[in-house]
Every structure is written in C-alpha cells, then in structure tokens.
Amino acid sequence: MRKLKLQVQITMDGFISGTNGEMDWMTFNWSADLNEYVTQLTNPVDTILLGRNLAQGFIPHWTAVLANPDTADEAAKKFVETPKVVFSKTLTTSPWERTRIASGKLVEEINALKKQKGSDMIVYGGSKFVSSLIKEKLIDELHLFINPAVIGKGLPIFQEVTGKQSYKLMASKAFECGIVVLTYQPI
Numbered sequence: 001m002r003k004l005k006l007q008v009q010i011t012m013d014g015f016i017s018g019t020n021g022e023m024d025w026m027t028f029n030w031s032a033d034l035n036e037y038v039t040q041l042t043n044p045v046d047t048i049l050l051g052r053n054l055a056q057g058f059i060p061h062w063t064a065v066l067a068n069p070d071t072a073d074e075a076a077k078k079f080v081e082t083p084k085v086v087f088s089k090t091l092t093t094s095p096w097e098r099t100r101i102a103s104g105k106l107v108e109e110i111n112a113l114k115k116q117k118g119s120d121m122i123v124y125g126g127s128k129f130v131s132s133l134i135k136e137k138l139i140d141e142l143h144l145f146i147n148p149a150v151i152g153k154g155l156p157i158f159q160e161v162t163g164k165q166s167y168k169l170m171a172s173k174a175f176e177c178g179i180v181v182l183t184y185q186p187i
Contacts, residue, residue, distance in 0.1 A: 015154030051129025
C-alpha cells in the first residue's frame with residue numbers, strides 16, 4: 001500500500017502560518033544539505049495532494065518558476081510534472097494541468113488513493129486540510145521542518161485532533177540553515 005507523507009514548514013511554537021497566512025518567519029535560504037534531504041524525500045513520490053487554498057498559490061507559483069529560465073530547477077520540474085490531487089468541495093473541474101479534483105469523503109478518497117498502484121504520495125500544508133488528515137490518522141509519515149522562529153499565534157496543524165495520538169520518532173536532523181527536521185510515524 002502506498003504511503004502518504006507530510007512535508008510542512010512549522011514554527012518552533014507549532015504554527016504553519018500567521019493568523020492571516022503570513023509566512024515571513026520561514027527560512028527561505030535553504031542549505032545544500034536540506035535541499036538534498038527534500039530531493040530524497042520527494043524523488044520517490046508520484047502524487048502530490050493539496051487542499052484547494054494551498055493549490056491556488058502552489059501550482060501557479062511552481063509553474064511560473066519552471067517557465068522562467070533563470071529560476072527553473074529540478075524541484076520546480078518535480079512539483080509541476082507530478083500528478084496532483086486537489087481536495088475541494090467548491091471546485092468541480094481543475095484549472096491546472098496534471099491535476100484532478102477530489103470532492104468525496106476525505107477518508108474514502110485518501111484510502112482509495114493509497115490502494116492504487118504507484119509510489120508514495122506527499123501532502124503539503126494548508127492548516128485545515130492537513131489538520132483534517134491528521135485527525136483522521138491518514139498520514140503515514142510526518143516530516144516537520146521546524147524553523148528557528150516563534151510567532152506567538154497563527155494557524156496550527158493539530159487543531160482538529162480530538163483525542164490522543166501517539167507517534168514514534170524515526171529521525172531528527174539539524175541542517176546548516178538552522179531548520180531541524182523531525183520525522184514521525186504514527187504508532
């Protein structure tokens with residue numbers, strides 16, 4: 001069965017954005033060792049999952065990066081060319097290439113994707129979407145990119161969890177740019 005991995009940037013105090021979506025706390029100047037980690041994490045992935053809100057920025061951004069000869073790189077190519085599934089209750093058709101809309105029940109949609117042939121899948125934040133996946137215990141690996149910043153308040157990814165969930169730490173690694181990645185699997 002395919003795994004669903006989460007890669008998310010998060011503050012030391014547990015937020016993935018400010019209350020109004022601010023992301024000025026993120027470390028954008030990644031070191032070579034972190035770029036290599038992300039490459040190893042994403043290379044085996046053959047499907048990207050996104051919530052509608054994130055998709056509206058993520059897909060056009062990476063499409064523009066790939067289209068610009070000055071910024072195009074392997075990461076942009078991976079993000080653009082990998083098939084995507086966008087979860088939405090409001091979109092009926094996809095305005096993006098290589099992207100389909102999933103509008104059914106979350107648990108059923110994710111479990112059906114996991115049963116399909118293929119490699120692992122990855123999901124990127126949107127706090128509500130990721131929080132719903134965590135609540136339903138649908139994520140098989142959490143890769144939390146802890147940025148060296150505290151913002152005091154913002155959007156958490158564990159907001160929907162209503163009961164205890166236990167995880168096993170699989171790895172922790174500090175990178176030259178100051179980000180620490182904690183990798184967990186649910187028990």
